[in-house]
Amino acid sequence: MLWEDTLKQAGFRVTASRRVIIQVLLDSNVPLLPQEILERGRHFHGSLGLVTVYRTLALLAELKLVRRVHCQEGCHGYVVASPGHRHHVICRQCGRAVEFLSGDDVCAFVAQAEAKTGYRVDDHLLQLVGLCPACQAQAA
Amino acid sequence: MLWEDTLKQAGFRVTASRRVIIQVLLDSNVPLLPQEILERGRHFHGSLGLVTVYRTLALLAELKLVRRVHCQEGCHGYVVASPGHRHHVICRQCGRAVEFLSGDDVCAFVAQAEAKTGYRVDDHLLQLVGLCPACQAQAA
DNA sequence: CTCACTGCAAAGAATTTGCACTGAA
DNA sequence: TTCAGTGCAAATTCTTTGCAGTGAG
Numbered sequence: 001m002l003w004e005d006t007l008k009q010a011g012f013r014v015t016a017s018r019r020v021i022i023q024v025l026l027d028s029n030v031p032l033l034p035q036e037i038l039e040r041g042r043h044f045h046g047s048l049g050l051v052t053v054y055r056t057l058a059l060l061a062e063l064k065l066v067r068r069v070h071c072q073e074g075c076h077g078y079v080v081a082s083p084g085h086r087h088h089v090i091c092r093q094c095g096r097a098v099e100f101l102s103g104d105d106v107c108a109f110v111a112q113a114e115a116k117t118g119y120r121v122d123d124h125l126l127q128l129v130g131l132c133p134a135c136q137a138q139a140a
Numbered sequence: 141m142l143w144e145d146t147l148k149q150a151g152f153r154v155t156a157s158r159r160v161i162i163q164v165l166l167d168s169n170v171p172l173l174p175q176e177i178l179e180r181g182r183h184f185h186g187s188l189g190l191v192t193v194y195r196t197l198a199l200l201a202e203l204k205l206v207r208r209v210h211c212q213e214g215c216h217g218y219v220v221a222s223p224g225h226r227h228h229v230i231c232r233q234c235g236r237a238v239e240f241l242s243g244d245d246v247c248a249f250v251a252q253a254e255a256k257t258g259y260r261v262d263d264h265l266l267q268l269v270g271l272c273p274a275c276q277a278q279a280a
Numbered sequence: 281c282t283c284a285c286t287g288c289a290a291a292g293a294a295t296t297t298g299c300a301c302t303g304a305a
Numbered sequence: 306t307t308c309a310g311t312g313c314a315a316a317t318t319c320t321t322t323g324c325a326g327t328g329a330g
Contacts, residue, residue: 013304013309034295049312054295056310089259098257109249113268117238119229121270128253130261153284153329174320189287194320196285286327296317303310 003065010063020045021056022065031069031079069127089128098132143205150203160185161196162205171209171217209267229268238272 003022004014024040025032032040034053041048057078060066066078089098110121131139143162144154164180165172172180174193181188197218200206206218229238250261271279 011309015304015310017311047312051296051313052311089253089257089261098259100253100256110268113229113240114270116240117229118273119238119268119270120276121229121268124266124268126266127264128250128259128261129263130254130259133258136260151284155285155329157286187287191288191321192286198321282328282330284327284329286325288325289323291322292320294317294319296315298315299313301311301313303308305307305309 003060006063006065012059016045017041017048017052018056018060020048021053022060025066025078028079034078037078089130089132143200146203146205152199156185157181157188157192158196158200160188161193162200165206165218168219171219173217177218229270229272 007014007018020041021037023044024037028040034050034057037057038048038050038053041053057066057068061068061078068078089100110124113119114121147154147158160181161177163184164177168180174190174197177197178188178190178193181193197206197208201208201218209217209219229240250264253259254261
């Protein structure tokens with residue numbers, strides 16, 4: 001389902017601000033701070049306000065359309081949340097992030113954790129940190 | 141190596157405040173906010189200040205003795221970083237967290253991600269969220 | 281003794297709220 | 306037309322800094 005439909009079905013309106021914010025996130029492959037989203041968004045929608053960015057992100061996160069992630073230096077970045085679980089590998093050097101699909105591997109892993117702890121797990125947060133190919137080459 | 145030794149070896153002093161803050165973290169099995177650490181710490185060391193908590197956490201994080209984690213509702217919690225990788229399953233109901241050891245499963249998983257993305261992964265953050273046994277029983 | 285460490289008060293960021301105006305449906 | 310959504314300014318909350326006093330080594 002497209003994000004616009006998700007919004008409408010939940011009774012929310014599709015506005016220029018929301019369109020711009022989602023677009024900015026889609027165009028980026030790096031988690032963005034609210035402030036960064038504002039700057040990039042103003043490129044398309046000059047009157048965009050920071051408050052709207054915050055409110056929109058909160059709404060989108062509520063609807064699971066974006067995900068708040070924990071970046072290196074204590075910041076709250078946001079990325080689009082693809083349906084189905086995906087995770088990010090973030091480069092500690094350049095910050096570039098790549099998504100990778102979690103196959104059965106994670107499911108199996110979660111099942112194992114459930115067996116060990118007795119918890120019933122229904123969500124998880126996984127982020128890998130390392131060096132992307134480009135930065136590896138540069139370091140060598 | 142004990143945390144006190146780690147501090148000394150790095151040229152820092154072992155003070156009452158630091159002792160208290162580490163103790164509070166060790167006593168908790170839930171990630172704690174700076175504010176919470178302050179409250180619990182004052183139980184042992186009345187004059188403890190929030191500023192010291194922040195500075196101590198920054199120092200301990202620098203030395204890899206504690207780890208900053210990303211909690212549900214956009215907060216920055218801290219937990220002691222056990223040597224060797226451990227992860228947490230957090231109960232969304234009561235907040236109780238349990239650690240579980242990541243066996244080869246995670247290593248295998250990381251290796252798979254490296255193969256898929258070309259990144260060289262050297263750190264990861266994994267948190268599972270769900271219901272602990274007690275809360276499951278309560279819900280039933 | 282010295283200088284790292286601390287607490288307080290104040291500064292600076294990050295995030296939320298109140299309110300009147302605007303525009304999607 | 307109506308009410309959700311918006312931007313601004315102000316209020317809160319979170320975190321960092323400046324500085325003089327204190328105590329670990």
